[in-house]
Amino acid sequence: MAAGNIKGITIEIGGETTKLDKALRGINSTSKTLQNQLKAVNQALKLDPKNTELLAQKQEILSKSIETTKEKLQTLKTAQEQAAAAFARGEMDENQYRALQTEIIKTETELKNLESQLEKEKTAFEKAGAAVQDVGDKFTKAGEKITKVGDGMQSAGKALMPVTAAITGVGAASIAAAKDLDTGYDIIITKTGATGEALDGLTAQMDRVFEDIPTDAETAGIAIGEVNTRFALTGDALGDLSKQFIEFAEINGTDLNNSIDSVDAIMTKFGVDTSQTGKVLGLMTKAGQDTGLSMDDLYRSLETNGSTLKEMGLGLEESVNLLAQFEASGVDSATALAALKKAQQNATAEGKTLDQALNEQIAAIKGASSETEALQIATELFGKKGAAEMTQDAFQSMICRRRLMITRQR
Numbered sequence: 001m002a003a004g005n006i007k008g009i010t011i012e013i014g015g016e017t018t019k020l021d022k023a024l025r026g027i028n029s030t031s032k033t034l035q036n037q038l039k040a041v042n043q044a045l046k047l048d049p050k051n052t053e054l055l056a057q058k059q060e061i062l063s064k065s066i067e068t069t070k071e072k073l074q075t076l077k078t079a080q081e082q083a084a085a086a087f088a089r090g091e092m093d094e095n096q097y098r099a100l101q102t103e104i105i106k107t108e109t110e111l112k113n114l115e116s117q118l119e120k121e122k123t124a125f126e127k128a129g130a131a132v133q134d135v136g137d138k139f140t141k142a143g144e145k146i147t148k149v150g151d152g153m154q155s156a157g158k159a160l161m162p163v164t165a166a167i168t169g170v171g172a173a174s175i176a177a178a179k180d181l182d183t184g185y186d187i188i189i190t191k192t193g194a195t196g197e198a199l200d201g202l203t204a205q206m207d208r209v210f211e212d213i214p215t216d217a218e219t220a221g222i223a224i225g226e227v228n229t230r231f232a233l234t235g236d237a238l239g240d241l242s243k244q245f246i247e248f249a250e251i252n253g254t255d256l257n258n259s260i261d262s263v264d265a266i267m268t269k270f271g272v273d274t275s276q277t278g279k280v281l282g283l284m285t286k287a288g289q290d291t292g293l294s295m296d297d298l299y300r301s302l303e304t305n306g307s308t309l310k311e312m313g314l315g316l317e318e319s320v321n322l323l324a325q326f327e328a329s330g331v332d333s334a335t336a337l338a339a340l341k342k343a344q345q346n347a348t349a350e351g352k353t354l355d356q357a358l359n360e361q362i363a364a365i366k367g368a369s370s371e372t373e374a375l376q377i378a379t380e381l382f383g384k385k386g387a388a389e390m391t392q393d394a395f396q397s398m399i400c401r402r403r404l405m406i407t408r409q410r
Contacts, residue, residue, distance in 0.1 A: 009079060009096055023079075030068050034068060038058065042058070055121070059118065062114060062118040066111065079100060080101070083100050181217045183221065185203050186221070188224055191228070191229055192225050202224055205224055205236070208239045209239050212243060213243050219256060227241050227260055230260055232274075248285060252294075254295045259299075266316065267280060283316075291328040292327065301323050301333055312340060312341075
């Protein structure tokens with residue numbers, strides 16, 4: 001229930017009379033901040049589910065959210081007591097009273113959900129180690145039993161062959177698993193051409209990836225083979241980055257092979273070191289989730305406009321953020337970048353930096369007496385085609401933010 005539905009309710013807290021929605025304003029603001037923090041942590045955990053620092057942060061945020069929700073519920077119940085009396089005296093209408101009751105029920109439900117989430121997190125931590133050990137013990141015992149049964153069958157000959165269908169099932173499953181792994185190994189060989197010890201190192205990392213995250217051997221093989229080829233990594237660094245790419249492609253709904261190739265090409269274009277690949281994946285994921293910009297569109301725009309963006313003095317992080325802001329502001333990136341390129345050419349011809357020219361033109365546009373005058377001013381810098389796009393309020397604000405960001409960095 002939105003606060004607006006209880007906006008007219010007045011309560012007394014600590015001897016002071018105030019509007020209920022005003023009393024809840026700070027609490028609601030804190031709650032919203034915590035929700036955003038929890039969302040960010042959950043997104044990060046998708047890329048690194050076993051990160052202990054992130055898991056600890058999640059529990060801390062949930063604990064703070066519970067305390068904030070309890071505070072809100074207490075305020076609402078205080079209001080309920082006073083509202084009941086006011087309603088009985090005819091000083092409060094029925095709609096307001098019902099809205100307050102609904103808000104209380106909603107907050108109680110929210111509190112229960114948060115407490116349940118926190119309990120699950122704690123329980124998962126407590127049981128995780130024991131569960132892994134238990135599964136390992138069961139597999140070990142199962143393997144010993146299968147070996148013993150197999151030895152017994154071999155010694156007994158054909159007479160014992162029909163004894164159990166379970167053994168046949170285990171054998172079939174093992175064969176299927178072996179074929180699945182072989183598919184992954186074959187992909188690695190095809191992509192890398194590796195043999196001998198080099199191939200053994202790559203397949204060992206594929207096995208590690210296959211065991212550490214929920215994926216199939218074919219996907220693990222594609223990741224290992226392509227990351228090794230594109231980023232020249234081996235050992236644990238190869239396995240770790242391969243896992244990140246698999247999770248990145250899954251989260252963003254993109255083709256794994258294309259993601260690895262495109263990210264490599266983009267990082268090469270912007271001169272970003274391989275060691276920063278994990279940060280680049282996180283940057284792109286956040287940009288897509290914040291604005292709805294698809295990864296395929298982001299790849300295409302960065303590859304197509306990389307030279308223009310670099311000429312403007314933007315690095316990869318600034319370029320990703322700029323393109324994401326285009327999307328969020330409803331600005332056509334192709335038109336905007338073409339306009340910015342034209343603006344840079346005009347600024348250079350006048351002996352100015354792009355930031356200086358943008359600063360002057362934006363100030364002039366904002367001070368224009370009419371839309372026609374604003375458009376004429378923008379045309380001088382951005383050209384006829386880009387002027388209309390660049391005079392949008394949202395874009396002006398965005399350029400201002402970018403200029404301030406660069407100024408602070410200097």
